[in-house]
Every structure is written in structure tokens, then in C-alpha cells.
Amino acid sequence: MAQSDTVDRILDAAEVLFAERGFSETSLRMITSKAGVNLAAVNYHFGSKNALIHAVFARFLTPFSDTLERAFDDLEQRCNGKPPTLDQTLRALTESAVRMPQRNDRGISIFMRLLGLAYTQSQGHLRKFLEQEYSQPFGRFMRLLKEATPQLTAVDRYWRIQFMLGATAFTMSSSDALRDILQNKLGVATTVQEMVARLVPFLAAGMQATDPMQLAVSKPSVA
Amino acid sequence: MAQSDTVDRILDAAEVLFAERGFSETSLRMITSKAGVNLAAVNYHFGSKNALIHAVFARFLTPFSDTLERAFDDLEQRCNGKPPTLDQTLRALTESAVRMPQRNDRGISIFMRLLGLAYTQSQGHLRKFLEQEYSQPFGRFMRLLKEATPQLTAVDRYWRIQFMLGATAFTMSSSDALRDILQNKLGVATTVQEMVARLVPFLAAGMQATDPMQLAVSKPSVA
DNA sequence: AGTTGTTTGAAACATACGTTTGACAGGTAG
DNA sequence: CTACCTGTCAAACGTATGTTTCAAACAACT
16 A cells, blocks of 8 residues: 555554643654654654644544534524524533544543643644634534523623633543542542533533622622 | 842743743743843752742742631631631632732733643643642642532532633633733733632532533523 | 852753655556 | 656754853852
């Protein structure tokens, strides 16, 4: 075969190492030696380390983006006319993520962790790449959120969406470690699906909390 | 003065650059040139780059830790006997953070961003340092959380605390960027204090959401 | 002043990084 | 067979990093 599996070996190794150690802390030499390929292969097949990072994200984000669009289509059709509820919208998102075809058990964890890193590590090129590549499903999700929370002001909604993103990205990005700790501390084994099932009500409740400024204004710091 | 201000110049520069770019992405040469000191000064005064990172955290985390302990003391005394509520506990934390003596306007932002990075960037040495240095106030906070949410199972509480940490750390770690976006998009200027005031009700509501494992269709209620 | 211990300074060190090079193998087509 | 494209390989390149060195400057004290 002309296109050997070198490209996939590199992507597999890179995705695991990036998830474990972050982008700057993972060298091309680590990746290529884990993949069992020559160092020059990365620059030959991808052009640069940044392009490899983009390729790692594109490989799982593009199918996920398609799955998500279809989930939103289904959801809006089921609601015919009426805007979907917040809970429905969140579930469409999380179930799309959890149901993505996984290469193995750790697939979903790596997926999550990478998403967390993408938001967290201030890699300018990555953010730019993701924004202009996946702006459509992201924008659609935002629109659904807006329609599901008409009671919120734009500013309130903005901040609460950030809080949601944070809780999600952070939990995802350390989901493995958190599950391990839980196993050791309380002797409870947890699946990623259960974790997500716990996350959604938390987010929905936070998103729909009573007016935050009411509390803040009525109690202006007792300095 | 024997001990010149070299140490403080380095800490000032390092704290700003770390907050802006992360740890790995900030070189000692950037720090020393911003501080206007010789490159060797870092290794002379601190020993290593990692030790400098620890010193940056210790400089604001130690006073914060003390302030927090006193805030908890006050709180428990005011409640004499009864365990403080979740809202009271969270406010004791956030108000201690916001009221820390700041060197300048950006002080609180940098403080927040660094805390976010500490959780986010998987620097093993940093996590170890923070754990063994500030385990006491952290443990006390966890104990207060437990007493404030007796209705939760240990597992539920564990996950929800992670969600809270995530929303907080993430928002903190990009608080500057998020405030800028809000300014540009909606023309609204926000202080860090307002941001925190919005965060607390979100966290409290999520923390007290109805049982996550039962299927909620819509309508999550808040306490 | 002279001595001692501390702090700075310019330069070098060893190492690791991303990237490039050029030689070489394998298959395909003319 | 020759010519050619594609992919692999070992080696090197240039640069940036954290750290070390050692002499000079400084401060404090007798």
C-alpha cells in the first residue's frame, strides 16, 4: 500500500502523549519513538508540529461535529417549532460525545482530555484553527442555549456558559485521574458515562440558578 | 540594603509572564530581561526554575492561606455550633481571595490566572508542592463543604466538588480574556469582583441540584 | 585600610528542541 | 532497463533552553 500506516501510528501516539503531557511538553522525538517511526516522518507527512496538533484534533473533531449536527437536527425535529429545553440540549451534546466510535476504552478519556487542553493551554494557533474549522456547530449550540434560557440576560448567560465550559473542560481533562482517586478513596468505580450523567444536572442547575446579581447587590462586601 | 530588590523584581516579572504565557512557555531569559536583572540571578537566588515557580505561588498563597483560615474562624464562630451554609462557605473563600492586598489593579487577575494554571497545567512538581504546603486550609474547606451538604452522598459530593473546581479554575485561568470578549461583544465592562459574584450562585445551585441519578426531564429546581 | 562574605555580570556549557538535508529503497510506468 | 515518484532513514543544522562558571563589584565589619 502506498500510504503506509505511518500517519496513523503518529496520530495515535501523538494523541495519547498530548493528552498525558500537554503540547509543549511533548516533543516530536517522544511521539516518533512511541510510534516506532523516524523523526523526520512528522515533518514529512504533516509539515510541522503545529500542523500535527491540528491533525490530531481534526481526526476526532470532524466526525464528532457531524454527529452533533445530526443530533441537533433530530432534537429540533422532535420539538417541531418549540425550542429544546436546556436539559435536552446538554444531553444531545454529551450523548453525541459519549457515543462517538472509540478506538478503545481510553478513547473517550483522551478525547475529553484533549478538549480540555484545547481550551486551557493558551496555544494561539490551536484556538484559531478550531474557531474557523468548527464555528458552525459551536454557534448552533450557543443559539440553542440562548433559546433554552430566555430568562437570562445576555451578560448572565455569557458568564454561565463560561462556567459550564469550565466545569466540563476541567473535569474532562482530568477525568482519568479523578476516577482513579475516587476508586482509591471510596472504592467506587465510575464510568465516563456516569460522570457525564452527574455533570449535566449540575450544569443545568447552575445555568438556571436564581438571579446572581440579586444576592450580590443585597450584600455588598462587609469590608 | 544587603538584600537588594532583585528577588522581588524577579518575582514580579515571573508572576506576570507565567500568568500570561504559562510555565513551560516562559523562559528564564524572558523573566530576567523583563525584570532588568542578570540571567544568573534566578539560579543564584532561587536555585532553579521550578523553585522560582514555587516561590511565585508561595508569595501570594501563604498570606491568602492565613486570611482564609481567619475567615473560616470568623465564620464558624458566627455560626456557633451550627455548620455554616454552602453559600457562606463559598463566600468566605471568594471574599478572602478578592480582599487580598493587591500590588496593583491586575493583581487579582494574575492571582486567579495562576491558580487556574496550577490546576490545569500538569506540572507534577507544582501540584506536589501545593499539596504538602497548603493541605490544611484545603482540607478544612473540604470539611466545611461536607457539613454544608449533608444530603449528598460521598460520591455525589466528590464529583460536584470537582465540577466546582473546574468552573472556578477555568474561569479564573482565562478571566482576563473572558472579560475582554465581553467588553468587545456586548460593550459591558466587568470587574473580577462581579465575575466572582456571578460564579458563587452558579456553584451553589449546581452543588445543590436534585439527585443527578434520577432522570430529570426538565425543571431542575434550586433548593 | 583591609578582610570577608554576598551579590552581580558576561560568557560559556551541555542539552534538547523543531526542522532540513541528502542518500537510499520500493514500487510503477514508459 | 531507465526514469520517476513516494516514503524512510541517519545525520546534521540552527536555535533556544536551564544551568554553571569565575572574575569583578559591592557591602559590612574589625
